[in-house]
């Protein structure tokens with residue numbers, strides 16, 4: 001029975017049709033900190049196997065806390081979760097070797113070299129073969145472009161290099177799931193591109209990737225699926241295409257007769273009509289843009305400019321949260 | 330869940346016995362500069378004692394602390410005198426530095442979350458950390474003893490040893506007793522290390538954990554010296570630390586040592602259990 005596979009439909013959030021194996025699944029996951037703050041509030045995550053799932057939300061929305069609970073670093077106050085169908089945290093010892101993770105940025109022993117830090121993590125892994133350790137460590141360092149700095153003390157690493165080392169730690173073994181918490185933090189544009197390439201390569205090799213980000217553009221570029229977090233709640237999840245179709249396109253009209261234009265648009269049944277000086281805009285429901293334009297002209301509205309914008313993820317986010325997405329925050 | 334299970338790749342087999350993590354921990358402990366400095370400072374104590382006794386006139390050496398007046402008679406007593414000297418403060422402090430840092434250090438650094446997601450089970454992590462601290466306690470005690478014997482035999486006679494009971498034994502016999510003393514002190518420090526390990530799971534800042542652990546040793550000795558608290562003395566760890574002198578008599582008076590070992594064992598079990606109970610439930614949010 002794959003009860004987990006259909007849970008998406010119970011929650012009312014976006015879901016996969018038909019039975020899909022879930023790499024990560026949670027129901028009612030809640031974390032209340034001792035101070036009383038609810039950082040994660042009844043989150044029902046469904047990450048299909050093979051997906052690149054963007055866990056999107058502004059800073060402080062509860063992404064890291066959710067990931068900590070998923071990896072059994074902290075206990076949930078309520079709710080349950082499974083990794084590859086196995087109940088956590090009970091199955092942690094058997095499931096986690098298949099999961100590579102980077103949680104809340106890199107953390108290493110500063111007096112040791114990058115390679116020595118990875119060697120320590122590998123030594124701690126009872127499923128790791130010591131005979132292949134050297135090769136796997138060098139391979140992981142090469143994958144993140146740290147080959148040349150392998151012998152340097154981490155103290156001498158830049159933030160971006162430490163971040164790369166954190167990603168390398170997740171790549172010490174072949175993984176079925178990678179949980180990367182804001183992996184591009186501290187990276188330069190070149191590093192960000194490399195992470196994106198790495199993520200798509202891992203996904204091509206069949207791994208599921210759960211990657212958190214506070215950057216819409218990043219999720220848009222690398223993910224097949226998205227979960228939108230906002231103040232501890234998962235507002236929406238599903239494929240990126242489904243998310244886009246949540247939001248209708250918007251028509252923008254520039255005219256010297258904005259009042260008339262507003263009348264026409266409302267009469268045609270467009271919604272969320274706004275007016276700003278000579279600029280009028282409204283959401284298209286099912287109206288064809290050319291019909292709207294013709295109706296405006298027929299009604300004697302002198303149209304100077306008529307544009308229809310495809311919805312951006314940012315529009316979708318604003319409509320979901322009722323707030324702007326604080327990109328810099 | 331069969332459909333989901335079927336999707337699972339076969340998990341890599343776990344090695345039944347792996348000493349790699351333990352060895353990694355030992356190298357972390359012993360290659361750390363701070364811990365090396367601590368060992369070096371401990372090694373200075375027997376050197377200073379030996380030199381001080383050598384340069385002072387013979388009649389000053391009577392009535393000093395235990396073992397000091399035996400040093401001119403046989404060099405091995407430098408080791409016993411030095412162990413007595415470090416036992417009250419330096420040695421517990423040295424153990425505190427490593428024990429307090431054990432969990433709090435990794436937590437503070439953030440490396441704890443990396444180890445736990447490897448995954449290392451929390452029980453295994455604690456066991457390895459504790460073993461590392463005990464190994465350091467042994468190394469610290471042995472350092473004092475070995476340096477003490479070495480400098481003692483260079484500066485003072487080293488043939489027959491007159492024990493506290495007045496009987497004479499061979500140097501080999503006395504060295505055997507020194508080994509027992511080192512093991513006894515290590516066991517005492519292991520009990521103290523269990524307290525340190527527990528504190529280390531409670532406190533987030535390593536420096537605070539180290540200070541609190543050292544504070545326990547000092548408090549224990551203060552309590553032991555308050556006459557009105559005579560009754561609690563035998564239940565205090567530090568009360569038994571100096572019992573090792575009994576091993577330097579013929580026949581050996583093992584009563585105090587055995588009592589000390591029982592108290593030690595109770596402390597180890599109790600505080601390791603507390604540490605485990607605390608750490609198993611702990612939210613790792615650093």
Ligand SMILES: Nc1ncnc2c1ncn2[C@@H]1O[C@H](COP(=O)(O)OP(=O)(O)O)[C@@H](O)[C@H]1O
Nearest residue numbers: 033037039058059060061062063064065066614
């Ligand atoms: N250990 C903690 N104790 C108390 N509150 C915390 C703790 N960790 C995180 N929080 C709070 O939980 C909320 C979510 O934080 P976090 O999960 O780190 O968000 P994100 O990763 O999305 O930026 C924040 O308001 C943060 O202040």
Ligand SMILES: [Mg+2]
Nearest residue numbers: 063064104182
């Ligand atoms: Mg975060």
